[in-house]
Amino acid sequence: MRNEYYKKHLKKVLDRRCSGWIRTSGDGAEEVDCYGVRIRTCEGETINVSNFDGQIITLREYPNERAEDFTERTIEFSEVSRSDFIVTHYLGLSRIEFHGLGDLYWSELFGIPTLLRWKDNLKTKVKQSRFNLKKFESIERIEFLKLLLKHNKKGVRFSTITELMLAEHGHEYFHHPRKDEFHEETRYLRNTIAELGEIEEGTNGYFVTGKGYMAIVDSEEDERKHTENLMLQKKLVYLTLILAITGIAAGFAQIKSFIDWIIQISASLAATLASLW
Numbered sequence: 001m002r003n004e005y006y007k008k009h010l011k012k013v014l015d016r017r018c019s020g021w022i023r024t025s026g027d028g029a030e031e032v033d034c035y036g037v038r039i040r041t042c043e044g045e046t047i048n049v050s051n052f053d054g055q056i057i058t059l060r061e062y063p064n065e066r067a068e069d070f071t072e073r074t075i076e077f078s079e080v081s082r083s084d085f086i087v088t089h090y091l092g093l094s095r096i097e098f099h100g101l102g103d104l105y106w107s108e109l110f111g112i113p114t115l116l117r118w119k120d121n122l123k124t125k126v127k128q129s130r131f132n133l134k135k136f137e138s139i140e141r142i143e144f145l146k147l148l149l150k151h152n153k154k155g156v157r158f159s160t161i162t163e164l165m166l167a168e169h170g171h172e173y174f175h176h177p178r179k180d181e182f183h184e185e186t187r188y189l190r191n192t193i194a195e196l197g198e199i200e201e202g203t204n205g206y207f208v209t210g211k212g213y214m215a216i217v218d219s220e221e222d223e224r225k226h227t228e229n230l231m232l233q234k235k236l237v238y239l240t241l242i243l244a245i246t247g248i249a250a251g252f253a254q255i256k257s258f259i260d261w262i263i264q265i266s267a268s269l270a271a272t273l274a275s276l277w
Contacts, residue, residue: 131172136182157205
């Protein structure tokens with residue numbers, strides 16, 4: 001009896017199987033509601049399930065890891081352990097994974113995916129609200145070169161500004177109120193830097209050239225010298241204050257000596273006058 005429930009539920013899930021690219025962020029992501037089903041093999045690998053007619057399971061394998069190249073084969077439902085099914089529910093901004101048909105059935109029966117969806121949606125909205133408070137100021141030339149170089153060192157290149165900003169700020173960048181204005185400013189800057197020869201567009205996207213790298217080095221050297229000059233100026237100010245305080249203290253000491261001398265003279269004069277009387 002339990003197997004019949006599992007069969008009906010598996011068929012229901014595969015009728016809503018995800019097809020193509022799954023949107024997990026940006027516009028339309030909150031409306032996503034589909035499933036992905038896999039079966040765990042004895043070797044620890046997983047195979048995608050593409051169909052189930054109530055008795056026969058159709059498996060789809062991608063030997064070349066390309067969506068258009070796949071092979072299919074079928075197996076009986078009775079040949080697979082219920083615990084070997086891995087079902088992923090893409091629900092709005094949530095990605096909920098169930099291990100086994102029992103886990104899937106009872107979790108959905110008690111509304112756990114709905115609760116998780118509500119939690120993830122709330123978390124995403126709070127995160128987006130905080131990100132929208134971030135001020136996107138116009139990026140400077142050297143700052144852009146450093147940003148691109150940072151990702152180039154990881155072996156990553158970007159063809160568009162959007163790709164670069166997504167890698168730097170995450171998907172919240174899509175919904176920032178100043179995104180379009182900042183995007184145009186940065187695109188213009190990128191084209192200008194490319195004309196200077198400090199970046200070039202290769203097969204996989206833009207990369208920092210040797211000229212661009214030396215521009216970064218020169219900028220960092222100028223910044224270091226500027227920092228050292230500021231530190232030197234602060235030391236001179238501190239030294240001047242110390243000398244001024246020392247001078248004032250010495251002046252007070254001299255004034256005190258002068259006052260003592262006046263007092264002594266006055267006392268002597270008073271004694272002389274007293275003797276005359």
